[in-house]
Amino acid sequence: MATDTPLRPADSAAFDEDRGSQARPVPPASGWAPRLRRLIGIEEPLLAWVPEERTRYTWYGALVVNTALLGALSMVLALSSFRSDLPLAAVVGVAVIWFWVVLALDSWLVSSTHGTTVRKWTLAVRFFLSVLLGLFIAEPILFQIFDKEIRQEIAVGNEQKVADYRGMLVSCNPTDGAATTDRPECARYQLKVAGSPAELARQIRTNGDRTAALRTQVADINKTLDDKLATEQRLCGPKYWIWRGGVRDVTITCERARKATSEYEKNSKVKTYEKQLQAMVDHGQALSARKDRAADDYQPLLQKAIDDKTRQRAADLDTDGILTRAHGLKEVAASDGFALFLTIVLHLLLLCLDAMPVLAKVLSGATTYDTLLGARHRTSRRLFAEELEVQHTCARLEHDVQRHRVRLDTDDRMRRLEHEHQRAQAERAARERAELEERMGRIMRARRSVTNPL
Template identity: 35%
Template sequence: MATDPHTPGRRGPGRLLRAGIGVYEPVLDTVPSERPVYTRYGGIVLATALLGGISAAVALDALLQGASVWVMVAAGAVWTAFVYLVDSWLVSSTHGKIGRSRNRALLPRLLLSILIGLALAEPLLFQVFAPEMDKHLTEGRDRAVQTYYGRLLACNPVDGTTTLDRADCGEYQLGVRGAPVALRNQITDVKDQLGKLTEHVADVDRQQAKLNADSNELCSRKNYKRVSNGWTVTEQCETARRQAAAYSSGNDIDPERAKATELRRRLDTLAGRMKQSTEEYRAKVMEKARAERADKARDLRDTGLLDRAEALWAVMTSAFYPCYFAVVLHLLLLVFDSLPVLVKFMAGISAYDVALHDHLAGLRRERDAGRRADEEQARERRRTELALLRARTTDEREAAEHELTQARVRREKERRALIEELTRVLLAEEPERNIPFPEQNGQVRFKPR
């Protein structure tokens, strides 16, 4: 038996897709030609949600590097469900809208869809430009690490020179102990002492040499004088010799020469210790600087979304073609993410929208008619209740008035009985007096004696 291709199935993927976007099957049955359109429409919503889930998984992988695959799958599934629910609401809430109300309903939803598309497109762009971004991040990280390492070496000289007074080195102090500053100060002091002592010895030697030279000059043969028994030195020679001898005895510099020799030996010893200490300190500084460089590289290795976003911007602005390709791809992803509402704009008012609008209008009319009937019934019931209340109130008022009249009559009878009783008592006590007798009409009649 042949089946009608337009006959809707009770179950199936197409019906599920249409149910996901809020299609009312009884109304769609009146326009069966729209069924394939809305089936594909539901497929677009599902595809957009899956793309959002993939984008969320990629973003999570970039944010939590080294995360478990199951964590990313779970996050992608949750985001897929969320995007599907949002897009399903965006689409289903526009069915049956015609006229100006359609645009008023679609425009805010289109803006919300574009906003969601902007959030979903970025992680996919990260994946497309991943090689270029990784290269940019690696080069920038290497430059930053080398710059940091250079600053560490500049602010921590291997010879132990302090840089605490430099403002640009406040963040780069390694705090390595064992700097040969004390040895350098000792060497400086020994050099100063040796210099002063050497200068003093040299001055004494120069002065002694001058005196000796003068003495030798005056005591040379050409300056001898003739005496009776031969030649002899002059008085000036004797004086010069005495002065030279006196200066030499008064400025004994042999201890100072020994002290200078001791200072030179001490300087050599300190220089050897300085060299060894400098090598040890240099090894400590280099080891600490390398460790700090490794820590810096490890810190920079963890890149987040903002780092990748900056890398993407740097790659895009590096040349025309990357920028062109990124913009085109970004717009394409944005359009694709906005398709659920954008398709509604492009498709215009469909026969299903008109049928659903008429169906909803009929339901509203029936609901309004039912509400009016209920209101009229309520008014009639209220009028009946008011009439019954009025009748009940009238009966109760009449009964109250009758009861009041009866009470008045009873009081009047009791009053008259009391008067008659009092009259009989008075008549019995004073029979000769004129006793007034009350009448019913209010006049008083006297009985003669």
């Protein structure tokens, strides 16, 4: 009857099978999920003990990949906005490199948080790093979202800058050509336009001053020359003639006066000065004629110079630079309350998306996997400490063996040395005894030969 009695109830088989399905560790997983978990430093053999958390860490890895993809998209948008001259291959290459950088950084940030020994301040530091990365990723996306408004704001701002610049050019360059050097604000806005009425008036004044000075110089020379000619005529007149060779002739004083007049006329260069004076008078008349026409000719030239500088200023203004677009975004946000609210919300949203890998770790707290990993870390430290202790003990015992071996070898060598020393002493004593006996024999033979002569 005992052999017919079942060892366990019939309804316990299902329970045992269910327990068999919960055996730990579970078989390793396959597919793309383990690869996602491997990106964030998850060890599959350890996770096999808590398979319930596989889904969490799979989506955790997906968050890291999504952040890297968002960073690559942000880099593409940034390069296409700020460097539109780059070829597509260069843009794609830089985006791929930036994808890898963001992926590696986020993977390190997440993998370094595994385990129960991670402190809150280290999580805060990692979160701060992720926020910095998020700011760099979020800005190009915001620029693209508000692209139309930013471009409009930049265009309006540039138009205002150009209008202000043109206004300063007009203010600092009057149509009559009057100088504005006494105005400090006009130092960077003064134009050099030839033929202005004020410039011509200045040239006329300068030419008139030089003409007057030269005319005075020529008049002085002519007055001196007239005085010399009058002296010459007086000394060479009939009143001063003398009889020489039966005819009337001038005196030596007359000849000296004529010579002095000729040398003065030659050395004073009065003819040259008179030609220069006439040229200055003609140049002054020409300048006066140009001044009469300058009112009609100068204004078109000045207008053309102002237009050229204005066009150059408009061409030099930046429209796609990152700082210009950042300033445009600030102006857009400051000009409308809803735009400011939307900018802040989008900033926070993109920052949360970029910082989500670390933020998710902060929010989720320690998991069973972290507990197991921490336990394994502690076990590894204990095993390593025990291994070090075993190695230390073995090394100490090995040193004891070597010390004992050296001690025995030393004792053996000391005994050998003592035996060799005793043997050397015995041999030396034997040699001395043999030498003494030989000397004694020689002495005895010598005595016998003395006492028993032949």
